[in-house]
Amino acid sequence: MPRQAWQGPLEQVDEYRWRIPTSYDRRMRVPGLVFADEKLLQHITQDESLQQVANVAQLPGIVRASLAMPDIHWGYGFPIGGVAATDPDAGGVISPGGVGFDINCGVRCLRTDLTVEEVRPKLRQLIATLFKTIPCGVGMSGDIRFSQKEASRVMVQGAKWAVDQGYGTAADLAHTESQGRLDGADPETVSERAVTRGQGQLGTLGSGNHFLEVQVVETIFDARAAAVFGVGVGQVVLMIHSGSRGFGYQICDDHLGMMERAMSRYGITVPDRQLACTPVTSEEGQRYLGAIRCAANFAWANRQCLMHLARQVFERVFEKSWERLGMTLLYDVAHNIAKFEQHRVNGSQKTVCVHRKGATRAFPPGHADLPEDYRAIGQPVIIPGDMGRNSYLLVGTARAMEETFGTVCHGAGRMMSRAQAVRQASGRSIERELEQQGIIVMGRGRKGIAEEQPEAYKDVNDVVHVVHEAGIATRVARMRPLGAIKG
Amino acid sequence: MNQGYEFFDHTADVGVRLRGGTLQALFSHAMAALTQLIAENSSLESSEERVVELKASDASTLLLSWLQELLFWFSTDRFLPASCSFDTLTPTGLRAHVRGERFDPARHVFGTEVKGITRHALDVQQTPEGWEGTVIFDV
Numbered sequence: 001m002p003r004q005a006w007q008g009p010l011e012q013v014d015e016y017r018w019r020i021p022t023s024y025d026r027r028m029r030v031p032g033l034v035f036a037d038e039k040l041l042q043h044i045t046q047d048e049s050l051q052q053v054a055n056v057a058q059l060p061g062i063v064r065a066s067l068a069m070p071d072i073h074w075g076y077g078f079p080i081g082g083v084a085a086t087d088p089d090a091g092g093v094i095s096p097g098g099v100g101f102d103i104n105c106g107v108r109c110l111r112t113d114l115t116v117e118e119v120r121p122k123l124r125q126l127i128a129t130l131f132k133t134i135p136c137g138v139g140m141s142g143d144i145r146f147s148q149k150e151a152s153r154v155m156v157q158g159a160k161w162a163v164d165q166g167y168g169t170a171a172d173l174a175h176t177e178s179q180g181r182l183d184g185a186d187p188e189t190v191s192e193r194a195v196t197r198g199q200g201q202l203g204t205l206g207s208g209n210h211f212l213e214v215q216v217v218e219t220i221f222d223a224r225a226a227a228v229f230g231v232g233v234g235q236v237v238l239m240i241h242s243g244s245r246g247f248g249y250q251i252c253d254d255h256l257g258m259m260e261r262a263m264s265r266y267g268i269t270v271p272d273r274q275l276a277c278t279p280v281t282s283e284e285g286q287r288y289l290g291a292i293r294c295a296a297n298f299a300w301a302n303r304q305c306l307m308h309l310a311r312q313v314f315e316r317v318f319e320k321s322w323e324r325l326g327m328t329l330l331y332d333v334a335h336n337i338a339k340f341e342q343h344r345v346n347g348s349q350k351t352v353c354v355h356r357k358g359a360t361r362a363f364p365p366g367h368a369d370l371p372e373d374y375r376a377i378g379q380p381v382i383i384p385g386d387m388g389r390n391s392y393l394l395v396g397t398a399r400a401m402e403e404t405f406g407t408v409c410h411g412a413g414r415m416m417s418r419a420q421a422v423r424q425a426s427g428r429s430i431e432r433e434l435e436q437q438g439i440i441v442m443g444r445g446r447k448g449i450a451e452e453q454p455e456a457y458k459d460v461n462d463v464v465h466v467v468h469e470a471g472i473a474t475r476v477a478r479m480r481p482l483g484a485i486k487g
Numbered sequence: 488m489n490q491g492y493e494f495f496d497h498t499a500d501v502g503v504r505l506r507g508g509t510l511q512a513l514f515s516h517a518m519a520a521l522t523q524l525i526a527e528n529s530s531l532e533s534s535e536e537r538v539v540e541l542k543a544s545d546a547s548t549l550l551l552s553w554l555q556e557l558l559f560w561f562s563t564d565r566f567l568p569a570s571c572s573f574d575t576l577t578p579t580g581l582r583a584h585v586r587g588e589r590f591d592p593a594r595h596v597f598g599t600e601v602k603g604i605t606r607h608a609l610d611v612q613q614t615p616e617g618w619e620g621t622v623i624f625d626v
Contacts, residue, residue: 272606
């Protein structure tokens, strides 16, 4: 199945919004709404992603629109960068294809008091120590173990479990989406296989696009928000991108299979097997919810453990405690998740099930779910770019609440397939090229770094330009990379 | 496609097209593709043998279960399959002997972590020449 360019209709709404009308396919229950400009659209129309937007629009109970962020690309089931909310009172479904295998894959950002001048002389040592300390790559397991009995506590308590083990503080939890723990996690719905796959995986990064990156703030766009978030030009920050590891992958697999078998009982048909779904209120829907909450909590525990390991490395390299280095957690966001949230739909306040598949929650100033210290400013949104260019810190807006269920993009978005990227890198050393720009990258596999080369991604600056101009998030700060470890 | 499998471009993930004169060949090629993704061209010994029995509603779902089982073995105790033989293999069930060894970072190549076997575009078809299939791996 080769890539197929989009042949369907795309109506321009304004400079940054495009609509796929329901007339494209009579099974669509709502239109598709794509956030992009002409430049990004050239890439977006080259693969299957817009067809996937139209497929998602067919899910029972979907409200308002099947949304796509400017970093959208071809996924499986949902496009990556896809957002959909369903109404449980109107037969709305929940679909594992709207969350993905890596349940609660997400990003956290730590600030530091360190300046780029202080870090530069020790950069190689810092990256090498991070690489040696933090398990990454295929088949690597970590030292953080939990007993079978402990496993349930990780699933129910999430990041708090890690804090209780001494890996961080309560202040970290306040700066984590949902405080690093979703209610309603039900370990009974989790298979033994998932628990087995999760063993040895807490505090491990994984491979693919997962990373830990040291960055320096190069531009501030919003001085007020930046001051509240504690970042300024020349300051060093740290980003960690990982998820629920084998534990979450197995949960996705188990429940997708169950839903696929049950679907016909609910009279549901979907255009792609990966979109298998059942009503939120069905037994299968409820079991899947109980299980993904376990996986989401596992992922938050994982990122909390990873952060703890990173803080220890900084302590060793800079010979100061992490507290004295000012290494507080700025924020942690989930970008593969399904959650119940209150949104305004057709003029009234409703609880809907928001699926974010490669998309980030972006709540506005004043939202009750925000920590007190950020409430006047809005939710920090962390947007990592590729390892050669930039990453961003944004803040959520009221417009996102009205239009996108309080959601924005999650990254730069892949443009090149992995095979294309490897072909492109043939005869080159991506590590050396990055080093010439002053960026030190260490990874387990040669191929991994080639697959993740900057040219494989859209320019995150273009993606952020669209969401900022469309008003669904606003720029606070831009970072550039100093060094990274990759799986 | 001289190995019986060929990776194709998918923006975020990895797709593989499979071909085999028999269903057994198709399933062996699928196993080889998975091993290639995880450990690239590592040379593997067949020092350990495992037996697996699976049932499914159709050939594509059976292929899915087969790859899920192999991935589960790798994810839990790093077992990498090198070769396999089938006592039985029909579109709705199989019993296989899988030989391979555990991943050893000192001797083997780090490839890509495979998160899951997706159902997107999953397909197995009988053709005049034998069997053809498509799988997309989430990596």
